[in-house]
Amino acid sequence: MKFKIAILGTGNVAWHLGPALEDAGHTITEVFGRDIEKASSLTKRLYVAEAKDDLDFSDSEARIFIISVSDHAISELADEIILPEESILVHTSGSVGLDILGYSSAAYTGILYPLQTFSKERRLDFSDVPFLLESDDQTTLQQLKKLAKSLSPHQYVIKSKDRKALHVAAVFASNFSNHMLRLSEEIMARQGLDFEMLKPLIIETISKSLELGAKKTQTGPAIRGDFGVLDEHYQFLNYNEQVAEIYKLISQDIIDSY
């Protein structure tokens, strides 16, 4: 099933999603941006899409309207947009509920959340991206499944009550693991050591963890209960009290988890 779709927003997700939807055979009819220049730079990546900076879509041929803007900007956009009858309005955020679309003129609402980190400068293969779907309306959910399936084989229907857990889990898995690399980079730089030498270890650690599960693959002084080394490391980090505290707390949690 091929859809006619309008995209509202010009950020990283819209930037990748637009062309991917066209590659999958759908038609992007319009791209909305408050800044028309930004909307135009995205329509240049598309076949027939028209750039727009007003929210009157009453004459649009699109059936699905995808809001892909910062979390804090979704509600204003949803409230203002004028939609044709029988439209489906969705957003692509993982941390905002369905209810934010409740005051819109849409007949049906949903969430189409690509669980991935997007940046304009990196190519992204959508067939690896899991799509997390939500809607109160079964027919809409079926439509969103078809749409997601045309982009990726990985789809999950999410319940509202699970969204927060999923987001917290993603923060640990992505933001916090990245911060561990950041702290590691800083320790190396401070000592004048080349961070390159740690990269193969990081790649193998994460690959192994994803293959066998992080519980089975933990190594290091904490899981060995090597309190001598833990204390030495804690002392070593005394130039930054907060980082020393992070070292202590995570080590304690590793000790307590086994």
Added chain:
Amino acid sequence: MKFKIAILGTGNVAWHLGPALEDAGHTITEVFGRDIEKASSLTKRLYVAEAKDDLDFSDSEARIFIISVSDHAISELADEIILPEESILVHTSGSVGLDILGYSSAAYTGILYPLQTFSKERRLDFSDVPFLLESDDQTTLQQLKKLAKSLSPHQYVIKSKDRKALHVAAVFASNFSNHMLRLSEEIMARQGLDFEMLKPLIIETISKSLELGAKKTQTGPAIRGDFGVLDEHYQFLNYNEQVAEIYKLISQDIIDSY
């Protein structure tokens, strides 16, 4: 330059290092293990190596002796081993100094530390492994460089004073990033959600971070200064005080780092 080498130890590093050294053209003459069965299971992976459970190597043809055992077992082994004249004795640990080999009968000592995580069930390509080398003797250091170069293009000469910083950095990069995945797995499991859906995000996060640097690639509620979400997440984690504390402390450190 091809070496004759004896391996002392039968753990994960020895298991991979022995065959890799032979593939690089060196000869493994003996494998020592306190448990002769374990030594034999490693010699079966090698051409001519003899399994031994005694430490008298006075008649060995080897010139380089590699101790590859748990950190706490290095010193006893180094003290007991009887070596031929002009031998080089090295260990493969990243957290133990050169001085631990000081009481041995070796003419020269050094460290040949493969900075990687090893497990018997996973194949490992040594050409990706950085070797960290150390010796007080320049000729020995040259020999170790040649040996390491035969296994991998990545070698770094490390000074004793840098070893601790490197180890602390590796704990953050590997052990702690793995623990972040562990905590994420647990949050998902507790909610009955499939951890599979987070794997593409993790892979992309780490790839991007290694390519562009973790400072540039940080995302999430902390760096956005989204205190509403941070507080919601903290409340959500109230079933485990220590994990909630980890969430708070790392978020604070992300906020403070930008």
